[in-house]
Amino acid sequence: MKGNIGMSDNDLLTLFKEGDHAAFKLIYERYWQLLYISACKILKDEDEAKDIVQEVFVSFLNKGGDVDISVAVSSYLYSAVRYKVFDFISRKKVRQNHLDSLEDYMSAGDFSTDRALIEKEINAEMEKEIQNLPQKMKEVFELSRKAELSHREIADALNISDKTVKKQISNALKLLKPKFTNYYSIVLMLFFKLF
Template identity: 35%
Template sequence: MPDRLTAIPASEHTLLTALAQSDAAAFTEIYDRYWQLLLETAYQRLGDQDQAMDVVQDVFVKLWDQRETLDIQHLRAYLQTAVRYRVYNLIALQKVNDTYFKYLSLLDQSSGAADYFVLYTELEQQFKQILEQMPEKRREVFDLRHVEGLSTKEIAAQLNITQKTVQNQLIKALDSIREILTALLILLINGPH
């Protein structure tokens, strides 16, 4: 079957059937056929080549990992939808992170008010505690991204890990700070205006 796939362009149905049977040649054909389209789809929404490549790679990893259980009718549409979904999740996580640091910065600037000073101090302590409780590698990845400002590609190269691992660690780190972000936003909304 691999020879037939490389010799004659296969239909989506043929590729999906072969993929479900763990045919690596079918996966390679799908990858080669759709990589550029998916990269352009992700890049249009993110505007960042490294992040777009991470998203596309994640989609293909998931396709391979779930190859035996996926029920895909239209491969191209499925892959593009998967990319859009990953992009929206990435944007949402980034907004959570940006919002947290924006409000933390605002609190720092307005910390002259006694209530805000107490609030800021408490939140800062909680944030430091969350960072201290993170596994060492996760905290290192988080610091390199959000303190040093490195891209996921630069972090992966510096720590000798994959960009996928960097992304996973960043997502887990952001999940850890969601609770404190929620508390901060509630207190800011209910605080003095």
């Protein structure tokens, strides 16, 4: 690896595409701090900047031999970081705008009917996602959450093991949880505003 230190980016890229991870490490060491500083200047948040730079390098590493760069390696990496930074800012702004408008709406007055409507919509959305689960997983999940049966009762009813029941419920929760992250923040906001 020491012989590679003075190599050009293009030579290192060629070695990396051939599977040489030491070449990737050198590219990483060459550009990590510069990319981090660049992201930090825009975001003003060290943790977010680190996360974004790490995402770019993980993506670069995962592409491996398939990475297709028609510009200098430095330009490619800077562009990737810049894109991620602007995408992050855009998503953060949209999320904040939604929360701000919801807060404005909620502070405008009595909305007990609206609360019931929101709860109904969230429940309907959750039900739709539950219906999209694989059949056996859906059946186990509904027996657990709707019928409120224990793992043993579900195992006996479906002639499967306790371990299978636990695994099916765990998998269902893993599939459902990411879909409702935004709903959770809305529900929490409603809860704190109303009570």
